[in-house]
Amino acid sequence: MPLVTGAGFLGIEHFTPPWDVFYLPLFNLLIALYHVVFSDFALAIIVFTVVVRTLLAPLFVRQIQSQKEMQRMQPLVREVQRKHKGNRQKIAEETMALYREHGVNQFGGCLPVLIQLPLLFALYQALIRASNVVSLTVEQVASDAFAQLRQALPGITEVAGQPTKFNAPFDGPCNLPQFSDGTFTTQFLPLNCQLIDPIKLTEPVNTHVSWLFNLDLADIDRVFSLALGGTDGFHLSALALVAAVLQFVQVKMTTPKPNPDDPTAATSQMMIYLFPLLTIFWGGLFPSGLILYWIVYTGYLVIQQFLIMGWGNLFPVFGWRPGFAPPVETSLLGTPSKREPEPEGGTPRAGGSQPSTPRPGGAGGGNRPRPRRAGQKRRGRRR
Secondary structure (H helix, E strand, O other): OOOOOOOOHHHOOOOOOOHHHHHHHHHHHHHHHHHHHHOOHHHHHHHHHHHHHHHHHHHHHHHHHHHHHHHHOHHHHHHHHHHOOOOHHHHHHHHHHHHHHOOOOOOOOHHHHHHHHHHHHHHHHHHHHHHOEEEOOHHHHOOHHHHHHHHHOOOOEEOOOOOOEEEOOOOOOOOOHHHOOOOOOOOOOOHHHHOOHHHOOOOOOOOEEHHHOOEEOOOOOOOOEEEEOOOOOEEEEHHHHHHHHHHHHHHHHHOOOOOOOOOOHHHHHHHHHHHHHHHHHHHOOOOHHHHHHHHHHHHHHHHHHHHHHOOOOOOOEOOEOOOOOOOOOOOOOOOOOOOOOOOOOOOOOOOOOOOOOOOOOOOOOOOOOOOOOOOOOOOOOOO
């Protein structure tokens, strides 16, 4: 899909920089998959998600590899925290030194997250725009500005039985003053105004999916959900529960094991459960198409993480560990440190130094002669 460079490019009649530079290619890709390939909005979202995740795969591979190395370094980090307990500045300095020593960037996962958020916003806008349903307040419906807009854009129709919801047209004028003066922004902008010529629509997008019991992907989940507080109350979505479980698995796989000496450990453990709970909450607020996207997106990431790092720190879950997931060996304590050479005849510690072991003949064994090596001549007085 070519990048959009301005109004009039390949038939695009409405362009608002800088957001549309990012949004329009995704919107056109989603509509192309629906209109040209599948004629099924759910399949279009699923394939759209796989394509986006595949394009971003190299970024996430580096992130996962960095997280895997950080997990293996946890024994070293715990040793630093134990050694400098109570001195947060020293712990931070020594920990950063360890990360540099092992070539690990602890902020390497920020870029994929920063890219992922605009993708979510763009897809959310694409779903809202594709649904052609616009929700207004009672004051907006009664305003003169809306009356003038309906006169200039006759394709606006009221949703049956819902006086504050209206269907936006898929075709019509693209440069009305109401689209640029901030009155209604682009809520009622016809879909074809931002689509390239090969995929211009001849009828509205059908966001209902027959094989999902006629689920409307442009609305909150009202099929696989339990309405709390009546029809207009909060909907506890089964789709959101599936997304929450996948979110829990994905986060727990990469979260370091609890460390009582780490002041940030409690926060990390809280995030394991906070993100899934937020996903369940969002499932009652956002269109089900966005939740479907999140299920596929997170499932893809879980598979990618498993191929690189196995089960990671997923198990045990509430004390349970299955037979197919043995404990992961994460210790680096048996490898020599790059800071100091490995001492002879001993096993190095986390910092690379040899622990002193009391020897017979003294408190520290310092006066006892060391055994001769093979072929080494005896020194000292001859008796």
